[in-house]
Amino acid sequence: MSVLHIADTGFFVALGAPNNQRYRRVRRFAHRNEIMFVVPERVYGELTTTDTSESIEIETVPVDAAIDDGWVRIAEPLDYTNPAVSKTMDGIQRYIANADGRPADEIERADPALGALAIQALSSGDASHAYIYTTDIAAGEGAETVLTSEGYGGTVTFVNGFRFIDDLLDEQE
Numbered sequence: 750m751s752v753l754h755i756a757d758t759g760f761f762v763a764l765g766a767p768n769n770q771r772y773r774r775v776r777r778f779a780h781r782n783e784i785m786f787v788v789p790e791r792v793y794g795e796l797t798t799t800d801t802s803e804s805i806e807i808e809t810v811p812v813d814a815a816i817d818d819g820w821v822r823i824a825e826p827l828d829y830t831n832p833a834v835s836k837t838m839d840g841i842q843r844y845i846a847n848a849d850g851r852p853a854d855e856i857e858r859a860d861p862a863l864g865a866l867a868i869q870a871l872s873s874g875d876a877s878h879a880y881i882y883t884t885d886i887a888a889g890e891g892a893e894t895v896l897t898s899e900g901y902g903g904t905v906t907f908v909n910g911f912r913f914i915d916d917l918l919d920e921q922e
Contacts, residue, residue, distance in 0.1 A: 753876040755863050756786045756821070758795040759884030760910035767814045774917040779820035786821045786882070788812065789862035793823045827865050837861070837868045837895055844891030860885055864892035867905050871896075877904065884910040 764772040779786060788796070796812040815821035829835055841861035846853035860883070867879035883889045889907030896905045 751876055753867065753870050753879040754784050754786045755824075755866055755879060755881045756788055756792070757863055757881075757883040757885065757888065757910070758792050758859060760882045760914075761788075761796055761812050761815075763884055763910055763914055767811050771914050771918065772811075774920075775914065776815065776818065776820055778917055784820070786815070787824045787866065788821060789824050789859065789866045790826060791859040791862045795857075795859050824866050827862060828869060831869060831872070833868050833872050833899060834865045837899065838865045840895035840898070841865070841888065841891040844894060845885075845887045848887035848891070860888035861891075863888060864895055864905070867892060868896055868899060868901060871901050871904055879905045880908050881905065882908045882910045882913060 764775055766772060767776075778784070793812065812821060816823070827834055827838075829838075838858070838861040841864045842853050842856045842858070845856045845860055849856075863881050863883060867876075867881060870876035871879060881889055881892050883892075886909070889909065893905055893907045896902070
C-alpha cells in the first residue's frame with residue numbers, strides 16, 4: 750500500500766508561482782522523495798477559478814504547472830455513496846464550523862474534501878497512511894479528529910502547510 754499526500758488550496762497559494770523559492774523547494778522535495786501530491790477536485794476548482802467578482806485581484810495559482818511537472822495530480826472523484834466519505838465530509842464541516850464559530854453550511858466544501866479523500870483511500874486499501882498538507886488549522890485538526898473517531902487514528906497526519914514550507918526554506922542547499 751502507498752502513502753497519500755493530500756494538499757489544499759492554501760498550500761498552493763502559499764507556494765506562489767513556479768519561479769518562487771517556496772514553490773521550487775517543494776517541487777524539489779517532491780521529486781527527491783518521489784512524492785505525488787494529490788488535490789481533490791474541489792481544491793483544483795478553487796485553484797483554477799477565474800472568478801474575479803471579488804474586490805481583490807485573484808492571481809492564478811500555477812497548479813497546472815505542477816501537474817505538468819509530474820509532482821501533483823487531481824484525485825479521482827469522491828464517492829459520496831460511500832457512507833464513510835459522506836460522514837467524514839459532514840464531520841469535518843461541523844468541526845471547522847465549531848472552531849470558527851460560524852454555521853456549518855457556510856463552510857466551503859473543499860476543506861472537508863481533504864479528509865474525505867483520505868478516508869476513501871484508507872477504507873478502500875488504496876493507502877496505508879494519508880498526510881494532509883493544509884494551511885487551515887481547523888481543517889487539518891478536524892480531519893485528524895474525525896478520521897480517528899472513524900477508526901483511522903494513527904493513519905492520518907495533519908501537516909501544517911506554512912510550517913512545512915518554512916522548514917524546507919530553512920534547509921541548507
